[in-house]
Amino acid sequence: MGERTPRRAAHFLAFMQHGVSSHSVGMWRHPLDKVGWDYASPPYWEHLARTLERGLFDAVFLADELAPYNSFEDSSDATLRYAVQAPTHEPAALTPIVTGATTHLGVGITLSTAFEHPYSMARRLSTFDHLSGGRIAWNIVGSYSPSEFAAYGQEMPDRSVRYERIAEYVDLCCRLWDSWQPDAVVADRESGIYAHPEKIREVVFEGRHFRCRARHFVAPSPQGRPVLWQAGASEQGRQFAASTAEAIFAIQPTVESMRDYSDDIRRRVSAAGRDPEAVKLYYGAQVIVGATEAQARDKAEYLQSLLRPEASLAMLSGQLGVDFSTFDPSTPLDQIPVPGIQGVKDALVATGAGDTVTVGEAADIYAFRFSMPQVIGTPESVADQLEVFLDDGGADGFMLLATYTPGCFEEFVDQVVPELQRRGRYRTRYPGRTLRENILSD
Numbered sequence: 001m002g003e004r005t006p007r008r009a010a011h012f013l014a015f016m017q018h019g020v021s022s023h024s025v026g027m028w029r030h031p032l033d034k035v036g037w038d039y040a041s042p043p044y045w046e047h048l049a050r051t052l053e054r055g056l057f058d059a060v061f062l063a064d065e066l067a068p069y070n071s072f073e074d075s076s077d078a079t080l081r082y083a084v085q086a087p088t089h090e091p092a093a094l095t096p097i098v099t100g101a102t103t104h105l106g107v108g109i110t111l112s113t114a115f116e117h118p119y120s121m122a123r124r125l126s127t128f129d130h131l132s133g134g135r136i137a138w139n140i141v142g143s144y145s146p147s148e149f150a151a152y153g154q155e156m157p158d159r160s161v162r163y164e165r166i167a168e169y170v171d172l173c174c175r176l177w178d179s180w181q182p183d184a185v186v187a188d189r190e191s192g193i194y195a196h197p198e199k200i201r202e203v204v205f206e207g208r209h210f211r212c213r214a215r216h217f218v219a220p221s222p223q224g225r226p227v228l229w230q231a232g233a234s235e236q237g238r239q240f241a242a243s244t245a246e247a248i249f250a251i252q253p254t255v256e257s258m259r260d261y262s263d264d265i266r267r268r269v270s271a272a273g274r275d276p277e278a279v280k281l282y283y284g285a286q287v288i289v290g291a292t293e294a295q296a297r298d299k300a301e302y303l304q305s306l307l308r309p310e311a312s313l314a315m316l317s318g319q320l321g322v323d324f325s326t327f328d329p330s331t332p333l334d335q336i337p338v339p340g341i342q343g344v345k346d347a348l349v350a351t352g353a354g355d356t357v358t359v360g361e362a363a364d365i366y367a368f369r370f371s372m373p374q375v376i377g378t379p380e381s382v383a384d385q386l387e388v389f390l391d392d393g394g395a396d397g398f399m400l401l402a403t404y405t406p407g408c409f410e411e412f413v414d415q416v417v418p419e420l421q422r423r424g425r426y427r428t429r430y431p432g433r434t435l436r437e438n439i440l441s442d
Helices: 042-054 077-081 092-100 118-132 146-151 159-177 235-244 255-271 293-305 309-320 342-350 359-369 379-391 407-422 435-440
Strands: 011-016 059-062 106-112 136-141 185-188 193-195 203-206 211-214 227-230 247-250 280-289 374-377 397-401
Touching: 011 042, 011 280, 042 059, 042 092, 042 407, 059 092, 059 136, 077 309, 092 106, 092 118, 106 118, 106 227, 106 435, 118 136, 118 159, 118 211, 159 203, 159 211, 159 235, 227 235, 227 435, 235 255, 247 255, 255 280, 255 379, 280 293, 280 379, 280 407, 293 359, 293 374, 309 359, 342 359, 374 379, 379 407, 397 407
Parallel strands: 011 059, 011 397, 059 106, 106 136, 136 227, 227 247, 247 280, 280 374, 280 397
Antiparallel strands: 185 193, 203 211
């Protein structure tokens, strides 16, 4: 008999936004949502952070949107009327609050390359990495929504140049982060020399999209660079993620599509000369847990009942950059070209498992569970399904979609985590102090 391959241990992230609701539209209506908590005040986030750390999560993933969606009916009225990811506050401001309340939990910040120069981005992320003791990740996005570009008074660039620009942006940031030698700072009080300038390279960068001539203004942080996160779905996105990212996020609706994506990404990572096991794959999942299977299904049905059709269409319109008010809801989604996130459309089309997915169906699927697979059941059956995703889907971990908060994460930490630990599929302590150490360790 051959040697048995060790089973992967799960990793978890909490998928959140800094606002009234995250990605599951209408959850603010739930009678258990934020009872006694104010999402705009520190205590709510401190409690969430401590809950996630108690559950040994790698990090809280702070998604973002830079302006209210306005693709639906050429207006942001429905977005504001139904709290469709609105209002949303600035995510990076939560970093010191979350890391100040915890010792190990990381923070993944979604920050767009579209409207800020790489020099200030590199400086900010180094600063946060210092203040957190090395627990910062950057979710690299290039902005996809027409409303964002309208808010900043810019034309939305063609998809063909989007990743070229992002790649150049990240390249410049990395040159800045890597420009200080480890022994550059001597802080010699006798001589008065603080640092050796010859050991701090001046970055001179002349790219197609960015120019820079400067030394990085921040001394090396605990991680050197933040952990680089990316969600590569399109052909260009997958190539960029495989060559650059340390953790990749994907929304794949079935275990079969997870396996296809896992195999494809790991082939690409290997072809880029990198260790495929050093790039972690997190898949989105909506977990709804109950004391019995029937109770869990009832919870899921009630959660879905909180959707409003107009709100669902407003969210899908914003994500895909298409005004779906101009289409019959029975129109097949795969017939409609989209300027927004191609991976979202592909995942929604795949949710049909061979059947045609209409615009109306896609809107409700997306507004409720972001095209993620639902994992509904008792703690035992939830653990069973997550094990299938790990073993058959090739997942390293999961990005858990929030429903009502903080309850959905409290339930997962108190009920599902102990079951996974009992099975030997989840750690019982943090292996390191930095986010990179905790992501890379099983």
